[in-house]
Amino acid sequence: MTLDEDERAYLRTRFLEYHQTRDLAIRDELVAANLRLALHLARKYDHRGISLDDLEQVASLGLLQAVDRFDPTRGLEFSTFATPTIVGELRRHFRDKGWAVRVPRRVQELHVRLNTLVADLTHQHGRSPTIDELAAAARASTEEVLEAMEAAQAYRSHSIDAKGPSKSGDPEGAPGELGVDDLGLFEAENRLLVEDLLAHLTPRDQLLVRLRYYEEMTQHQIAARLGISQMHVSRRLARCLDDLRRRVSAVQR
C-alpha cells in the first residue's frame, strides 16, 4: 500500500530471509507489515451480508498464505502477488457462506455452471435445452443436473458479484442488470401498454415480472417463494426486460 522506498527495501530483505529460514518471527513481522493491504481488500467486500470482522479475518488468512508462498527471488512486488491470493480467499468465503444448507461442493459448482450452460444452449438451439442435453454439456449425469437445480433452493443471495448497497438504500444492489426504472414501464399510465407487452411473455415470466414490479417483491423473496435460485430469477427478469424494451422501441418507432 503506502510503504516508502526504504520500508520496501527493508521488507524485501526480510522476505529473502524468511524465504531461506522460515523463521516464524520474521513471518509475523511480514504479516504485520502488510496487514493494511488485507484490511483494505476486506473492506471492499463489506456490506454484502458478511460481517467486516469475518472478512478481515479471512483476508488476514489469505495474507498469511501469500507470505508463505511468496518467492522474493522472482522479482515480483509482494502486493502484486498477494492481492489475488487474498481476493481468492474472500471470494471462496462468499461462495461457501452463500449456501444456507450444506450442499456438496461438486453440486454447488455444477449449479453455478448450469446457469451459463442453460443460457448458451438456449441461444444455440433457440429453445430451452433438455436435461439430457444439459447433462451432456456439463459432463454430468441427468440426476446430478436435477440435484444441482434443486440445490438452487439452498442458495442464498450473498453474491460476490453483487454491488454493495446503493446510495438510495435499495437493499437489492443486484448484479448489474436491470436498469428498469429508467424505462418507466411500470408507471400507472403505462400499465395498459405493459399489459399488452406482458402478454408476449411466457406465463412464468409474466409471473416473475408481476411479482417483482407489481407486488414489489425483491428477487430474493421471489426466489425463496418459488424455490428457485436468485440467479435464475435475475437471469429471467433480465431477459424479460430486454424483450419488453425491444417491443417498446418497436412501438415508439
Place this chain on the structure above:
Amino acid sequence: MSLHQDQGEDEAIRLDVPALGPYARVSRLAITGLASRSGCTYDEVEDVRIAVGEVFGLLVQPAAPTGRIRFICRVRDDELEISAERVPPAPIPSVTDLSRQILDAVTDESTIDEAGGRITMRKHQARPS
C-alpha cells in the same frame, strides 16, 4: 417413500411421503426426475419443480403435521399429469391468490378442490425438434 408403477392402461407412478416440510425436496426431486425422463426441457422441468413445491406447501398443514401426501403422476405422449392429495383426506385450509397465480403460471391447467383436499395439474411438453 414408494415409487412404483400402478396397474393400468397408462403408466401411473405413485409417490407417497410424510406430510412434513423436508419431504418437499424429495417430492420435487423425484417428480422432476420423471419429467426429465419423459423429455421435458429445462424450463418445463423448472415449472414442474415450482408446481410440486407449491402443491406440497398447500397440502402440508403446519398446525397439524400428521398424515401423508400422495402424488400420482401419469406420463402421456406430450403431457405430464400430476395429482396430489392428503392421506387421510383433509380439506386444504387456505389457498391464497398468489398460490393460484403461481400454479396458473407454471402449469397448463390446474384444479384445486379445496374441500376434497386434492390438486390436479397438467403440463404439456413441447417436443424438441
